[in-house]
Amino acid sequence: MDFIWQSLATSLTLIAALDVEVFRTVWTSLYTSGCAIVAAALAGIPIGLLIGIGRFPGRRLAVTLLNTLMALPTVVIGLVVYGFLSRQGPLGSWGLLFTPMAMIIGQTVLATPIIANYTVAAIAGADSRILPTAQTLGAGRLQGWLQLLIETRFGVMAAVIAGFGRVIAEVGVAMMLGGNIRDYTRTMTTAIALETSKGEFAFGLALGIILMTVALVVNLILNLLQQR
Numbered sequence: 001m002d003f004i005w006q007s008l009a010t011s012l013t014l015i016a017a018l019d020v021e022v023f024r025t026v027w028t029s030l031y032t033s034g035c036a037i038v039a040a041a042l043a044g045i046p047i048g049l050l051i052g053i054g055r056f057p058g059r060r061l062a063v064t065l066l067n068t069l070m071a072l073p074t075v076v077i078g079l080v081v082y083g084f085l086s087r088q089g090p091l092g093s094w095g096l097l098f099t100p101m102a103m104i105i106g107q108t109v110l111a112t113p114i115i116a117n118y119t120v121a122a123i124a125g126a127d128s129r130i131l132p133t134a135q136t137l138g139a140g141r142l143q144g145w146l147q148l149l150i151e152t153r154f155g156v157m158a159a160v161i162a163g164f165g166r167v168i169a170e171v172g173v174a175m176m177l178g179g180n181i182r183d184y185t186r187t188m189t190t191a192i193a194l195e196t197s198k199g200e201f202a203f204g205l206a207l208g209i210i211l212m213t214v215a216l217v218v219n220l221i222l223n224l225l226q227q228r
Helices: 002-016 020-053 059-070 074-085 100-124 130-136 141-151 153-168 172-178 188-197 201-227
Strands: none
Touching: 002 201, 020 059, 020 100, 020 141, 020 153, 020 188, 020 201, 059 100, 074 100, 074 172, 100 153, 100 172, 141 153, 153 201, 172 188, 188 201
8 A cells, every 4th residue: 555655645746746748748638639529529510410400311320330430449440540541551641640640530530420429419309399490580501500509509518528538538549540659649548558567657647647637527517518
């Protein structure tokens, strides 16, 4: 137990002292996850909206596909994106592998089906009279869709926050596509894995405390939105 308490004290000291390496790693995590969730929201919300309001052949298959993609292991996503970004891949000439951009791409792929699925659920739970009422009042198709999103904004915001909580805590995509390069692509999760394997338990614990704090805040906001 002495080891645990000493490591905890050291980790809290690192956080209180605003250790440069700790907070540079935290910033990398927040930056890549933030950019990825914005891109995923721009793709996932329209997809969820179209599936949610659509009545087309294959809709059930589309919903099943989204549910499947939500459970897709991060290492599989990392493997596929790695194949596209590697030198032998179709996008290898862009030189994106082992950069923050590669991590953002992988995390966007990870978060998009999550946001789309939550958006579908939010649209399905909305009042069915919203679109007809908007159209009766003279709204066009796009205006009606926008009004529907406004009415379901808490559910859509919950979708975005759930996606962010997923990508900020993942390790497979960040490790495979970022390469865990110090001061460049090292995130909280990859740093925790590396530092713990090196015996730097206190450093990993400091990052773990920050990561858990971020996850707690994200889940508190998500629960609040779900209650609304």
